Amino acid sequence: GAGVSQSPSNKVTEKGKDVELRCDPISGHTALYWYRQSLGQGLEFLIYFQGNSAPDKSGLPSDRFSAERTGGSVSTLTIQRTQQEDSAVYLCASSLRAVPTNEQYFGPGTRLTVT
Amino acid sequence: AQTVTQSQPEMSVQEAETVTLSCTYDTSESDYYLFWYKQPPSRQMILVIRQEAYKQQNATENRFSVNFQKAAKSFSLKISDSQLGDAAMYFCAYRSPYSGAGSYQLTFGKGTKLSVIP
Numbered sequence: 001g002a003g004v005s006q007s008p009s010n011k012v013t014e015k016g017k018d019v020e021l022r023c024d025p026i027s028g029h030t031a032l033y034w035y036r037q038s039l040g041q042g043l044e045f046l047i048y049f050q051g052n053s054a055p056d057k058s059g060l061p062s063d064r065f066s067a068e069r070t071g072g073s074v075s076t077l078t079i080q081r082t083q084q085e086d087s088a089v090y091l092c093a094s095s096l097r098a099v100p101t102n103e104q105y106f107g108p109g110t111r112l113t114v115t
Numbered sequence: 116a117q118t119v120t121q122s123q124p125e126m127s128v129q130e131a132e133t134v135t136l137s138c139t140y141d142t143s144e145s146d147y148y149l150f151w152y153k154q155p156p157s158r159q160m161i162l163v164i165r166q167e168a169y170k171q172q173n174a175t176e177n178r179f180s181v182n183f184q185k186a187a188k189s190f191s192l193k194i195s196d197s198q199l200g201d202a203a204m205y206f207c208a209y210r211s212p213y214s215g216a217g218s219y220q221l222t223f224g225k226g227t228k229l230s231v232i233p
Contacts, residue, residue: 003159031219033219033220033221035221035223040225041225042119042121042206042223042224042225042226043160043206043221043223044223045220045221045222048219048220056219056220059220089158091158091160093160098219099219100148100210100211100212100219101148103162103165104162104221106152106159106160106161107159108157108158108159109158109159111158
């Protein structure tokens with residue numbers, strides 16, 4: 001079956017613009033996670049969904065960041081009024097359920113560049 | 116909060132040789148999960164190996180094995196018979212087994228870039 005897919009693969013935007021990043025999880029996976037990987041840094045957790053609800057939004061860096069998931073499937077991460085420090089690779093992962101024993105499968109990420 | 120430290124930003128190994136990547140972590144939990152992920156230039160994170168803290172036996176997956184020292188909070192990855200395809204970024208990660216805020220996420224180190232010399 002298909003793995004986790006993300007689009008676009010690369011996105012260049014001007015400072016101040018809004019961007020939407022999309023994640024399509026593995027079919028049947030109820031849990032979905034967003035991480036950010038900045039240059040020279042490890043991955044930092046942003047948000048996770050169990051179904052359509054997001055019990056933990058603690059990792060979102062500011063109120064410019066939001067995410068939603070519809071139909072228990074596709075998720076969109078939206079960054080409003082982008083800043084240069086938002087430049088990073090945004091990775092999405094999914095797992096069967098949001099339990100520690102379920103492996104998280106990652107997508108190829110979206111590289112966001114804010115000019 | 117848990118932290119994961121990888122003290123080697125870059126490593127290199129000769130093809131067919133063995134290399135060990137280091138990882139230490141800090142936690143107050145007695146049970147947890149540890150992982151090594153590989154990230155090639157394609158950016159896709161691939162799980163290499165996992166270890167449950169309650170298991171004393173070190174995990175192995177073909178040419179990959181770990182040295183898990185719970186008391187020292189150390190979790191190193193050994194790659195034997197290194198191959199060109201092993202060249203990638205390697206990330207060590209921690210996951211709590213308990214429910215509650217922060218328990219579902221993976222906490223990553225900053226990674227080690229491994230080069231394989233032909």
